[in-house]
Amino acid sequence: MYAVLFADAGLSAAEISSLFILWSVSSFVIDVPSGIWADAFSRRLLLTLAPGLTAAGYALWTFLPSYPFFALGFVLWGAGGAVRSGALQALVYDELTRLGSSDAYGRLIGRSRAVGTTAVMAATALASPVLHLGGYRAVGLASVAVALLGVPVGRSFPESRGDGGREEDQEEKRYGAVLRSGLAELRGAPEVRRRLFVVALVSGVDALDEFVPLLAKATGAGAATVPLLVLVVTAGVAAGGWLGGRGTTWAGPVLAVASSLLAVGAWSGRPAGLVAVAVAFGAFQWAIVAADLRLQEQISDGARATLTSVAGFGTEVVAVLTFAGYGLGSSRLAAGPLFALAAVPYAIVALILWRSRE
Template sequence: MTRGLHAYAFFQDFVLLYPVYALLFADSGLSEAQISSLFALWSVTSFTLEVPSGVLADRVSRRLLLAAAPLLAGAGFALWVLLPSYPAFAVGFVLWGAGGALGSGALEALVYEGLAAAGAAHRYPRLIGRSRAVATAAVVVATPLASPVLAAGGYAALGAASVAACVCAAAAGWALPEAPRDRAASDDGDGEAGVLRDALAEVRRAPALLGVLALLSVLSGAEALEEYLPLLARSTGVSDTAVPPLVLLVTAGTAVGQWCAGHATRWAGPALCAAALLLAVGAFSGHPAGMLGVAAAFGVLAWAGVAVETRLQERISDRSRATVTSLAGIGTETVGLLFFAVYGLGSVWAGPGALFAVLAVPFLVVGLLLWRPR
């Protein structure tokens, strides 16, 4: 499973359009307001389909959904370059959001149950963490490649390469092994409604499970903060040409944390407290060297996120595994919107350094909660 999962993760994020698709929209005549509306449509699509896709993953083959997810995204990318216009961009984002929702929950459920069936559930955090590190590495590799490909073949070449990567991801997803499930158990009750009802009942019956969902959702706020890293880097006084290397430094820190997932997880609480302090001090310092602390903090946040996610998987029954995992996705979207709102409102009074320091507080709270005995 390891090689197949790594291949799936790599090709899903080896998309040369990622660094420049906003430029494609602008070059096609879209205003900033129209571009923002596309991002909102993308978020709403993911939010709306998150739980339904999780229920579906508990009813049908998860491998089938993982193969279909990148094909939907690839179809959206093809639309963007073949028919560059607002309607095509909108449809593309709906397809991309739907693809992301299909894979959310299904992947984690397939990996955990496959390992559990082989008596190797303890390998889950290391395997899922390293696959995310591979995905991060794919972004790092794809980003510098986008410029020469754009210069040589324009957006059409970038689109073709991105669609090809999605097709490769679909092939890798279809090749993933899937542990047999008890179809009778998944087909009883009231179908999809029964699966959702069971998932919600499972969360209600286990306060600890609800707590883990909340902690995992808060840790996902680091993903929202990533969007503001260029602004934080620029606020340290460096030139614009020095911003990408500083952002890449934080990306590298994230990848290291993901790669180390599964080790020394009993120290997640104190490590998160230290990461929150590093994030606050490094960001608030206003010095380029402070980005080293930010990079270390993001690495710990990624590492701890996998540790908390593993706690979640350990507490879920197989019948509703993907559905409950998708509930965490709902929490992720909600926390992300809250972080965006706090940052947006706070930017009226404070700069990036101060805002990053304030938004490090929730991570400190999670660290203190995890520090308590399980």
């Protein structure tokens, strides 16, 4: 719903897109360095710091609602996501492996995404009454409070690797060794590179979900109906997360069908078309989990966070292109056709996976 906040603050579609681009740029500038740090030292520490950065960004939006502070808030939000990127997947996969349960990774990550999406659904459902009672200030304060709850949650994660504690004169050497190890693995393993590309493309185009409120609004739905339409799409994403880790060999055909549903549903220009969009976004969420699982199975423990962050870097590059494409296209096309065009990258990934029989 933040896209609507920015629009109500007087920002154009192009200005909103520029904010999302700044978000992605700040993310990929920090992504890989933070991943190397997570492999060299502590993944849990980064998971503890990330929510605080995001909360600071929300606070700026709440108390200083203008383009410059929206921009600074996006930088902080991007930083929060970047320091979490790679560290979370690496910590979870390695701890599950230590317990002999690495096969549960896909289901666990999928369910965690679903829980997060379900929380978004609850927040979306509450958006209308909260906006009515307290306006954007009330929504912003709630966002800050919820983000800060993530600090103790991040600290609660187990980490058998410890929280660092190495001698300071070994830090630079350790950081450099992790970087060299990750680069060597990336250069020497074509299959890892292919899986990184698939993760980046599928996850990056998924950034289009930030514009779902604008798609819902473009159908002609009233202001009170838009949150409900967004809720339908969010429900589809949650369902895809709950199914994560299952039937991953069908990724190619599923993405082919989903890309068609996205194109048809978005192009229809009707509120009912968002049901097809919801199914498509659910399939995309499922495919992201499947792609992440296949990547984790291919990379080594010592560079896991580093290479997962490389995938995150690629994701943000694709996201920037997505945001830029939407912003540039918005001057000529409505939201429906723009979303329909976004089906093309998914169709390309579907073809790649189909040919490799994944």
